[in-house]
Amino acid sequence: MTRRITWTLLVLTSVLLVLAVVPLAVSLTARERVAYRDSQRAATRVIAAAAEEHLSDNKPPTAMRQELGAAARAGDCAAVYDTSGRVVASTSCTAAQGEEAEELVKDVLAGHEPEPPENEGRLVAAEPAGEVRRPAGAVVLARSAGPLDARIAAIWGWSAAIGVAGLAASALLSVRLARWVSRPLSTLDVSARRLGEGALDERADVGAGPPEVRRLAATFNTMAARMEALVHGHRAVIADVSHQLRTPLAALRLRLDVLAAEAGGDTAAEFAAAQEEIARLSRLVDGLLAVARAEQAAPRPTAVRVDEVVAERAAAWSPVAEERDVRLTVVSEGPALTVALGAGHLEQVLDNLIANAVDAVPEGGSITLDRGRAGDAVRVFVRDDGPGMTDEAKAVAFRRFGNPQARGAGLGLAIVHRLVTVNGGTARLEDTPGGGLTVVLDLPLWREGGPEPAGRGDLYRF
Known part of the structure; x- marks a missing residue:
């Protein structure tokens, strides 16, 4: 019973943990991806705003270069393109340039919102410099997906740790619960078996287990006490019958033996018949006592x-x-x-x-x-x-x-x-x-x- 209760609770807890922890981890992963993308797009828009002042207003590229420097220091790769798709300025790394970046720039300059791809552990975003329909240029920013992957791994790691901890706590509690329920029942089973084997003074423990089990043990003890009283009373009756019947039968047989020894003729035959009936009655009494002993046997x-x-x-x-x-x-x-x-x-x-x-x-x-x-x-x-x-x-x-x-x-x-x-x-x-x-x-x-x-x-x- 202990194993069945433990495994049942463990399976139930495992199902509940899977249904609760996995969707939560998936939701947190999705939110983390969205937040990371939003952060990347915000950084791209900052560079695009500085680039617009240079491309459309012909202001010095100082602010644009400062933003590109800040992006480089943050570990990002960025490049500013004019309306003809030519690179105007960029960071030292070239991850924001190439065929993939050029495709994104074409979509941006055409007034479309491109779907940012994710290749080789990098996230690439493109934003227009100026108005979306008539941009003065485009900015492409490539950011490593390593921090995002680390955060996602941490989310799933903590989720797994929470699941394992919950499963361990459930295992501990289920074992304790199973023992709390099954031990009194096992003790009651042993007491019932010993009572059935003839230990009439056997009693169950009524101080352990759930209330229902304690009531069952108390009922068992009441039944055992009544059975003990009945069996002892039966044995007392058998002993009394054995003593009260055998003694007068033995005395009657002795008297008939004495009378038969002194009698003769038909009287002797009558005495012999009476002796035979006395012997038959003695066997009958012994037989009844043997049946009674057999009926109360608990081997x-x-x-x-x-x-x-x-x-x-x-x-x-x-x-x-x-x-x-x-x-x-x-x-x-x-x-x-x-x-x-x-x-x-x-x-x-x-x-x-x-x-x-x-x-x-x-x-x-x-x-x-x-x-x-x-x-x-x-x-x-x-x-x-x-x-x-x-x-x-x-x-x-x-x-x-x-x-x-x-x-x-x-x-x-x-x-x-x-x-x-x-x-x-x-x-x-x-x-x-x-x-x-x-x-x-x-x-x-x-x-x-x-x-x-x-x-x-x-x-x-x-």
Whole structure:
């Protein structure tokens, strides 16, 4: 943002300076040329007035020669011509004589006003001596254009200096303005990112930047404070539920165990059924707590090697699969891929998916874990050849208790969906070719320069 604001202001200032300074310099140059020409013509008329007294009134040429001497001392070349075009008097230099001067004299003696030419750094002017229609002669004065060129160069030099100074001042002010605007926004962006990563005590600076940015930072702080209060309240509720429900359930299970040990016949069977329901209720409570923890998770992405985690979880679940006569295999082909996930999240996702697949697949069935590259994501597959799901069941499977046909608490896929989506990935269900269910996970690819890998978190399986 700082660069965009700076370049925008610099371009705007440059355009304004060009539109203001260049026309001004052109105008000053034109005025300087006119003033220089007027000065040259005035000097020529002075000599012409003195020459008229000599040519028409037959007075001594003293005044005329004095004016020619003054012109010579000023660095000009001048020559006085009579009505026949003959040089009557001149300065020591001959720049006011020659073919060009003779052409000007002819125009003047004919009663015309000649266009003064500019050749080889000289400005030549011609004026009649006496009346314009009946001149007694003509005066030609040649003046060097060097002083005029120096003044014009000075005008453009000062104009360029003013433009550069204005551009430098604009660059300095634009950089300061851009930083004044962008730094609070950058700080606010960092605070928002840290808040999204789980730093609930993060607050933005409200004392810098424009009033609009300060109000935005204050609004962000209010939102962050309310979010922190809500999350802490949610965590407190989870802790209370965990304590208030697990303790009486454990006590009830112990009492049923004692009563079941002393009972016999139909009573023992009833106690066994009650114990099974208590165990199911305990799993349900643990599942709800796990979903709640997953929903309030705000992970900080870490580098996770997919092939290593897949191999590790497959090895951990192999004894369970062998006990139920289920073949658990891992497709090990392909390059090593790294994803950006919260610490321990991929393990939790795979544990839930493998646990669901092991429960669903009949004896002699198989479960296959695979992964591959899909654009900017890493795609992980968990395939089984179990009974699969209907389209209606797949549409609601990621919701809490969405699948009424689930054998367990029906919360495993809800936890998987929450952990995958909170990390910026997607999860979907497909039919396995030949029968069964395939869970497809698209996980964000790890980029170089990201956060350092962190340790793994707690695992929850339901």
